[in-house]
Each structure stands twice: as structure tokens, then as C-alpha cells.
Amino acid sequence: xxxxxxxxAAAARPHAxxxxxxxxxxxxxxxxxxxxxxxxxxxxxxxxxxxxxxYFKTMYTMRRMELMCDDQYKKRxxxxxxxxxxxxxxxxTGIQAALSxxxxxxxxxxxxxxxxARGGSVEGVLAELMGRSHGQTGGIGGSMHxxxxxxxxxxxxxxxxAQVPVGTGLAFANKYKTPLxxxxxxxxxxxxxxxxxxxxxxxxxxxxxxxxLPMIFCIENNQYGMGTSIARHSCNNDYYxxxxxxxxxxxxxxxxxxxxxxxxHVRDYVSQGNGPMVVEMSTYRYHGHSMxxxxxxxxxxxxxxxxxxxxxxxxxxxxxxxxxxxxxxDELNTIEKNIRAEVEAARDxxxxxxxxxxxxxxxxxxxxxxxxxxxxxxxxxxPDYEKSIRA
Ligand SMILES: Cc1ncc(C[n+]2csc(CCOP(=O)(O)OP(=O)(O)O)c2C)c(N)n1
Ligand SMILES: [Mg+2]
Numbered sequence: 001x002x003x004x005x006x007x008x009a010a011a012a013r014p015h016a017x018x019x020x021x022x023x024x025x026x027x028x029x030x031x032x033x034x035x036x037x038x039x040x041x042x043x044x045x046x047x048x049x050x051x052x053x054x055y056f057k058t059m060y061t062m063r064r065m066e067l068m069c070d071d072q073y074k075k076r077x078x079x080x081x082x083x084x085x086x087x088x089x090x091x092x093t094g095i096q097a098a099l100s101x102x103x104x105x106x107x108x109x110x111x112x113x114x115x116x117a118r119g120g121s122v123e124g125v126l127a128e129l130m131g132r133s134h135g136q137t138g139g140i141g142g143s144m145h146x147x148x149x150x151x152x153x154x155x156x157x158x159x160x161x162a163q164v165p166v167g168t169g170l171a172f173a174n175k176y177k178t179p180l181x182x183x184x185x186x187x188x189x190x191x192x193x194x195x196x197x198x199x200x201x202x203x204x205x206x207x208x209x210x211x212x213l214p215m216i217f218c219i220e221n222n223q224y225g226m227g228t229s230i231a232r233h234s235c236n237n238d239y240y241x242x243x244x245x246x247x248x249x250x251x252x253x254x255x256x257x258x259x260x261x262x263x264x265h266v267r268d269y270v271s272q273g274n275g276p277m278v279v280e281m282s283t284y285r286y287h288g289h290s291m292x293x294x295x296x297x298x299x300x301x302x303x304x305x306x307x308x309x310x311x312x313x314x315x316x317x318x319x320x321x322x323x324x325x326x327x328x329x330d331e332l333n334t335i336e337k338n339i340r341a342e343v344e345a346a347r348d349x350x351x352x353x354x355x356x357x358x359x360x361x362x363x364x365x366x367x368x369x370x371x372x373x374x375x376x377x378x379x380x381x382x383p384d385y386e387k388s389i390r391a
Contacts, residue, residue: 063086106190164204205217218281
């Protein structure tokens with residue numbers, strides 16, 4: 001449930017609605033954090049109307065983009081695996097607001113909105129999902145494989161949990177490249193509650209703690225691993241305590257400000273050489289696990305409805321804007337309308353693009369030589385053997 005309380009920084013000022021877009025507002029969210037082997041951060045954030053509007057726009061864009069994916073999937077313009085992020089927008093948005101550009105970020109297959117947060121565009125995401133050449137990964141990666149090295153975004157992994165040891169490697173590289181004693185860029189590996197008990201996670205945690213790597217193990221606890229609830233798949237539902245000797249912090253993942261402040265706190269801790277930290281984002285996904293899961297058999301429709309009504313991350317920011325700045329319903333509705341039009345225009349541009357056509361597109365970007373140069377493959381086995389590609 002939303003436990004966000006607000007108080008203006010200058011409480012004596014009676015006219016919140018006349019505050020300028022840059023005026024400071026203090027937002028309190030008691031109960032948003034629970035710590036393990038560490039101190040809880042202050043459950044409050046300084047913000048402004050301008051900043052809240054930015055989060056509102058980002059999260060609403062994510063929401064509309066994912067709903068557009070659902071629509072285009074049903075129209076068969078998008079094929080294959082497709083895992084949507086609606087419901088979890090505050091997590092990706094709050095993390096991005098806390099990280100530095102040089103920090104490394106790696107995540108699971110549920111990655112469209114992280115790709116967007118880390119420098120992508122709606123058109124780049126939709127075109128990629130539609131297999132178009134101007135998609136973010138050239139139309140040859142598809143849903144689970146977004147990647148943006150320039151923005152230090154390392155994907156997008158189809159194998160559950162695989163991002164965690166790779167992320168730990170990124171943390172190792174960040175430590176290795178930083179002069180001793182200086183603050184390090186951090187690495188964050190996001191994974192689900194369903195991945196959290198894998199052996200490779202424990203192995204990664206051991207190395208990260210042993211070598212004091214600047215690694216954030218970030219569990220997006222959306223309450224289900226596919227169709228299995230956390231109560232049925234994990235002996236420990238306090239995911240933030242899973243690091244054994246590693247400090248942990250659980251945070252309200254439906255409130256973008258508590259995510260941002262919590263992650264700033266975690267980032268500082270790991271960046272300064274105190275070792276890794278385990279974060280549990282308490283969140284929820286509205287869609288089923290993937291497009292092939294209606295998401296109705298293993299959970300009650302009333303549960304999803306209650307979450308949408310009482311603790312939706314976008315509604316939460318809307319409430320902050322309406323209650324504590326001079327934003328009006330009309331202003332926010334116009335923003336939403338414009339974003340819907342932008343997402344529709346992005347869909348049209350994505351659909352208008354061409355698909356990778358030459359064999360050349362398919363045989364590249366698989367192996368590099370020792371100098372980092374692409375080595376085109378001479379043979380690619382396709383499911384239909386007769387159609388396999390031979391250069
Ligand atoms: C190694 C491996 N095992 C199984 C799968 C099939 N699979 C895909 S997602 C998933 C459940 C993951 O749930 P969770 O970690 O909670 O992430 P969420 O989908 O909820 O974001 C499974 C079993 C896989 N992709 N890789
Ligand atoms: Mg899950």
C-alpha cells in the first residue's frame with residue numbers, strides 16, 4: 001500500500017499551488033525501507049515539480065510503450081518471447097535517477113523499459129521488437145536482447161539469472177579500473193524473485209563479498225516467478241536478507257522517490273568499497289509472465305485490480321503532483337494525451353522500417369577475433385535444416 005506522506009519544505013508556506021516548478025518539496029515515505037546488517041536511509045526525498053513531471057512522463061511513456069507492445073503482439077507485428085514491465089516502472093525509473101552514467105547495468109529478459117531508461121527511444125524499442133533494421137539492436141536481437149554499450153547497458157538476458165555472474169564481472173572490471181581508494185563506478189544486476197535461489201547467484205555473491213566488489217544484487221520481487229508465487233517457490237521471502245553476510249535493503253518499488261533515494265544510499269555504500277549489497281524491490285507486474293501467459297490462473301483478478309487502484313506507480317506520482325504542486329488534472333491529462341500520440345507515431349515509424357534483408361546481417365555480430373573485429377560466420381544452422389545459411 002502507498003505509505004507516502006508529504007510535507008512541504010517550507011511548511012509555513014500556505015500556498016503549495018503557487019510553488020514554481022523548481023521549488024523544493026520534501027516528500028516523506030515512512031516504512032518504505034527495511035535494512036539488513038546496515039542502516040536504513042532516511043525515508044524522505046527532496047524533489048521539485050519539474051522532477052516529478054519528468055518521472056511521470058518517463059513512467060507513462062514506459063506504460064504506453066508496453067501496452068503498445070501488447071497490441072502489436074496480438075496483431076502479430078511482434079513475434080517470439082515478449083515480457084512486459086508495466087507495473088514495475090518505478091523500479092527502472094528510480095534506479096536510473098540514482099545511477100551515474102558510468103555505472104554498469106545488466107538485467108533479465110524483462111528489459112524493454114530499462115533499455116528506454118538507459119538512453120533508448122520508443123521507436124528503437126518497438127522497431128527492434130518488430131525485427132526492423134533501425135531497431136536498437138539492428139533488428140537482429142529482439143525482445144530479450146537489448147544492449148547499449150555506449151550507455152553502459154549490458155542487456156537483456158534470456159537465461160534466468162545469467163546476468164548476475166556477468167554483472168559481478170562488470171563490478172570486478174569497475175574495481176580493477178579504478179585507482180585504489182577512489183570511489184568506483186558500480187554495477188547493478190537486476191533479477192527476479194524466481195532467479196534469486198539459483199546456485200550461480202550464491203557463487204557470485206560469495207566472490208563479490210570476498211573481493212568487496214561494487215556490485216548491487218537487485219531483486220525485483222514482483223511476487224511471482226512465472227505462475228508460481230513467492231510463498232510456493234522460496235523458503236525465504238525476505239529477499240533482502242539473502243546475502244548471508246552481505247548487507248541488504250528492502251524498498252517500496254512502487255514509489256519512484258523511495259527507489260531513487262534508496263538506490264542513492266546503496267550506490268554510495270558499494271561505490272566506496274564497503275562491498276556489495278542486496279536490494280529487494282517490492283513491486284508487481286500487471287501482465288502475465290509473458291505474452292503467452294494471461295496471468296489469471298495463478299492469481300486472483302481482484303489482487304491485480306487492487307494493486308492498480310491503490311498502489312500504481314504512475315498514480316502515485318500523479319497524486320504527489322496534484323496534492324503538492326500547482327499541477328492540474330488538465331495539465332497531466334494533456335501530457336498523457338501527447339505521450340499516447342508520440343507512442344503511436346513511434347509505432348508507425350517502426351512499422352515503416354525494413355527488415356534486415358541480407359544474409360550478411362545474420363552472420364555478423366556472433367564472434368569477434370582477438371582484436372575485437374567481427375568474424376562473419378560461414379554457416380548458421382536454422383531450425384529448418386534446408387534453410388540453413390551457408391556463405
Ligand atoms: C535457466 C533458465 N531456466 C528457466 C527458464 C524459463 N523461465 C523464464 S522466466 C522464468 C521465471 C523467472 O521468474 P522471476 O525470476 O521471478 O522473474 P520475472 O519474470 O518475475 O521478472 C523461467 C523459469 C529460463 N529462461 N532460463
Ligand atoms: Mg518474479
